[in-house]
Amino acid sequence: MCELLGMSANVPTDICFSFTGFLHRGGGTGPHRDGWGIAFYEEGGYRDFRDPHPSVGSPIARLITDYPIKSNIVISHIRQANVGQVRLANTHPFVREMWGRPWCYAHNGQLDGWRGMPLSYYRPIGDTDSEHAFCWLLGELRSRFPERPTSDAERQGLWRLLHQLCERLRGLGVFNLLLADGDYLYTFCSTKLAHITRRAPFGRASLSDAELTVNFAEHTTTRDIVSVIATEPLTDNEAWERMAPGELLVWRDGVIQARIGQRAA
Amino acid sequence: MCELLGMSANVPTDICFSFTGFLHRGGGTGPHRDGWGIAFYEEGGYRDFRDPHPSVGSPIARLITDYPIKSNIVISHIRQANVGQVRLANTHPFVREMWGRPWCYAHNGQLDGWRGMPLSYYRPIGDTDSEHAFCWLLGELRSRFPERPTSDAERQGLWRLLHQLCERLRGLGVFNLLLADGDYLYTFCSTKLAHITRRAPFGRASLSDAELTVNFAEHTTTRDIVSVIATEPLTDNEAWERMAPGELLVWRDGVIQARIGQRAA
Numbered sequence: 001m002c003e004l005l006g007m008s009a010n011v012p013t014d015i016c017f018s019f020t021g022f023l024h025r026g027g028g029t030g031p032h033r034d035g036w037g038i039a040f041y042e043e044g045g046y047r048d049f050r051d052p053h054p055s056v057g058s059p060i061a062r063l064i065t066d067y068p069i070k071s072n073i074v075i076s077h078i079r080q081a082n083v084g085q086v087r088l089a090n091t092h093p094f095v096r097e098m099w100g101r102p103w104c105y106a107h108n109g110q111l112d113g114w115r116g117m118p119l120s121y122y123r124p125i126g127d128t129d130s131e132h133a134f135c136w137l138l139g140e141l142r143s144r145f146p147e148r149p150t151s152d153a154e155r156q157g158l159w160r161l162l163h164q165l166c167e168r169l170r171g172l173g174v175f176n177l178l179l180a181d182g183d184y185l186y187t188f189c190s191t192k193l194a195h196i197t198r199r200a201p202f203g204r205a206s207l208s209d210a211e212l213t214v215n216f217a218e219h220t221t222t223r224d225i226v227s228v229i230a231t232e233p234l235t236d237n238e239a240w241e242r243m244a245p246g247e248l249l250v251w252r253d254g255v256i257q258a259r260i261g262q263r264a265a
Numbered sequence: 266m267c268e269l270l271g272m273s274a275n276v277p278t279d280i281c282f283s284f285t286g287f288l289h290r291g292g293g294t295g296p297h298r299d300g301w302g303i304a305f306y307e308e309g310g311y312r313d314f315r316d317p318h319p320s321v322g323s324p325i326a327r328l329i330t331d332y333p334i335k336s337n338i339v340i341s342h343i344r345q346a347n348v349g350q351v352r353l354a355n356t357h358p359f360v361r362e363m364w365g366r367p368w369c370y371a372h373n374g375q376l377d378g379w380r381g382m383p384l385s386y387y388r389p390i391g392d393t394d395s396e397h398a399f400c401w402l403l404g405e406l407r408s409r410f411p412e413r414p415t416s417d418a419e420r421q422g423l424w425r426l427l428h429q430l431c432e433r434l435r436g437l438g439v440f441n442l443l444l445a446d447g448d449y450l451y452t453f454c455s456t457k458l459a460h461i462t463r464r465a466p467f468g469r470a471s472l473s474d475a476e477l478t479v480n481f482a483e484h485t486t487t488r489d490i491v492s493v494i495a496t497e498p499l500t501d502n503e504a505w506e507r508m509a510p511g512e513l514l515v516w517r518d519g520v521i522q523a524r525i526g527q528r529a530a
Contacts, residue, residue, distance in 0.1 A: 045353025045391065047315050059332050067324050088310025097361060100388035121386065123365035126310065 002092070002108045004193070005038075006178040006229040007074040008185040010253035012042070013226050014068035015076075017214045021207035021234045023055040023065065025078055035091040036061065038076040039104045040069050041182045046102035050091045072253070073185050075178045077106035089126035093178075094134050096122050098141070099148035101181045105134040108231055109174030109190055133175070137165050156258070162186060163248040163260040170246065176231060185251040187229050189243035195229040196240045197254060205235040225254035267357070267373045269458070270303075271443040271494040272339040273450040275518035277307070278491050279333035280341075282479045286472035286499045288320040288330065290343055300356040301326065303341040304369045305334050306447045311367035315356045337518070338450050340443045342371035354391035358443075359399050361387050363406070364413035366446045370399040373496055374439030374455055398440070402430050421523070427451060428513040428525040435511065441496060450516040452494050454508035460494040461505045462519060470500040490519035 005022045007015050015038075023036065036058070037050035055061040055078055077092035084090040092106040098121075107130040114129040121142050122135035141161065149155045162179075166188040169175040177188040187193055198205075200223070202216035220226075229251075233240035243249065247261040270287045272280050280303075288301065301323070302315035320326040320343055342357035349355040357371040363386075372395040379394040386407050387400035406426065414420045427444075431453040434440040442453040452458055463470075465488070467481035485491075494516075498505035508514065512526040 042353050045317070045356070047353060048312075049314070050312050052310070059328060063324060063328050088307050088312060091310070097387065097390060100390055102390055122362060125362060125365055125367055 002080055002231075003078045004106055004108045004176060004178050004229075004231045005074070005076040005234070006180075006185055006187060007071070007226065008229075008251035008254050009072050009224070009226040010255070011221075011224050012070035012072055013224070014070050015074045016065050016068050017205070017207070017212065018228050018230075018234055019076060020065050020212055021209040022076060022078065022230070023061050024209040034079040034081040034086045035088075036076070036078040037092050037106075038064055038074065039093045039095065039180075040071040041073040041102075041104075041180065042069070042071050044182060046095065046104065046182065048093055048095065048104070050088065050093075052086055052088045052091050073180045073182065075104050075106050075180055075185075077108075077178075082110050083130075084126055084128035087126070090128045090131070092130065094131050096135070096138055098138055098181075101148070103138055104180045105138075106130075106178045107133065108176040108192075111169065111172040111175065113172055133169055137162075137169070140165055159186075159248070159250055159258055159260060163188070166248060167246060167261075178229065183252060184257070185229075186248060187243065187251065188248045189245055191245060192231050193229060193243045194231075194233050194240040195227055195243065195249070196233070196235075196238055197225065197227040199225045199254075204237070206237050208234060208236045227251060227254045267345055267496075268343045269371055269373045269441060269443050269494075269496045270339070270341040270499070271445075271450055271452060272336070272492065273494075273516035273519050274337050274489070274491040275520070276486075276489050277335035277337055278489070279335050280339045281330050281333050282470070282472070282477065283493050283495075283499055284341060285330050285477055286474040287341060287343065287495070288326050289474040290320075299344040299346040299351045300353075301341070301343045302356050302358050302371075303329055303339065304358045304360065304445075305336040306338040306367075306369075306445065307334070307336050309447060311360065311369065311447065313358055313360065313369070315353065315358075317351055317353045317356050338445045338447065340369050340371050340445055340450075342373075342443075347375050348395075349391055349393035352391070355393045355396070357395065359396050361400070361403055363403055363446075366413070368403055369445045370403075371443045372398065373441040373457075376434060376438040376440065378437055398434055402427075402434070405430055424451075424513070424515055424523055424525060428453070431513060432511060432526075443494065448517060449522070450494075451513065452508065452516065453513045454510055456510060457496050458494060458508045459496075459498050459505040460492055460508065460514070461498070461500075461503055462490065462492040464490045464519075469502070471502050473499060473501045492516060492519045
């Protein structure tokens with residue numbers, strides 16, 4: 001199994017603290033030695049850093065922890081390979097452009113019968129179930145929404161379709177998902193995803209996986225809202241909320257915009 | 266104007282030496298302070314590093330010069346903005362997936378009337394003439410070749426079409442191009458591109474832009490073939506060949522596979 005880490009914030013925020021704990025799971029406290037990646041949205045632009053080597057000991061991972069990149073949305077993934085070789089082409093997150101937006105995707109889990117999912121606009125570059133599912137999912141969204149939704153009603157239609165597609169993938173196995181388009185972060189829970197929203201008054205947090213404590217009050221203003229989503233809670237002194245299986249959350253600026261699925265039903 | 270750097274090699278090769286000289290032009294010996302990027306193809310995978318800040322002083326650029334990433338194809342770009350703001354979304358190289366391949370593109374020059382070029386499968390994320398031209402060009406290739414060419418005849422048809430599209434873009438202004446799909450590197454000259462092929466017996470080379478000399482014989486085997494392409498020669502003690510305006514070269518494994526255009530005519 002892999003590990004997922006996501007962030008949605010209303011101000012450009014660096015993820016160094018959370019990422020420091022997270023990357024320790026990549027061959028440190030965790031068994032996920034088969035590559036890692038992290039993607040940042042910055043002012044409408046996108047970049048990712050991916051490495052097919054363990055994150056512990058990776059000079060690129062060290063750069064990310066030392067060089068604060070400020071971003072509104074982050075998606076990160078540490079891989080333990082089950083389908084597809086350990087190589088760069090199979091390293092999450094994956095990205096494709098739709099409607100002039102970079103869509104970024106990372107998946108935790110394993111799917112059966114994924115080779116049968118029909119592809120249209122997008123084709124996988126590597127040979128994982130995860131990337132195939134991404135290409136299928138984005139192709140389905142694009143077929144139904146050739147242009148970017150502009151009204152609230154259209155957006156809610158898009159989100160409902162996304163939830164249906166996620167449910168179909170959950171039917172094939174385990175499908176925990178982080179997906180983003182630069183404005184919205186989408187998180188879908190199949191078996192495990194937990195989240196926490198930090199806002200004023202900010203307190204201290206200490207990592208579960210590494211000896212590090214941060215006092216967020218020293219790094220924030222009273223208007224900041226920063227939400228972190230991960231397969232397992234990253235801190236041991238805060239109350240993380242666990243998502244329900246089958247639940248899709250739509251995040252923007254650190255705040256949940258929509259809940260679709262089990263809990264809402 | 267921007268600067269371009271490309272490499273095609275028959276063995277995974279690090280570009281640290283050439284990149285060291287090249288990045289000095291990014292705010293050091295050159296005026297190109299508006300961002301830089303470098304893309305690597307590794308074992309069928311792709312990754313790029315992009316920064317909207319000057320390459321001189323960039324911790325990410327320093328990482329690239331210190332951490333040898335071995336690759337068969339490299340494309341790098343240093344930007345001096347003329348169209349589009351200085352921001353990540355406008356930072357080359359650009360990438361899109363076609364036929365399950367990551368296509369990477371960097372452009373030197375400026376185009377007129379580019380907003381009129383019709384788009385189909387691909388849309389720009391930023392607002393530069395360069396990325397718009399890329400989306401147009403790739404969309405035209407995909408319209409004519411919905412599937413990846415498999416025969417020599419089809420491939421040559423693709424290359425001739427690529428040359429025609431480059432010539433149309435050259436008609437709109439200045440269009441020096443580096444383009445790659447993981448197997449082939451395509452270089453098109455509008456005003457300036459020069460190349461050099463290094464093979465056994467390897468000698469010494471010294472950079473024009475920084476005080477650094479390398480003895481390639483210490484880093485290579487007798488079967489290695491490594492070609493470097495740049496807007497301006499990077500070394501001052503080797504004989505670089507300048508491309509002719511309107512000429513397209515198709516490179517694979519460090520060797521020119523096809524020449525299309527002026528010189529061949």
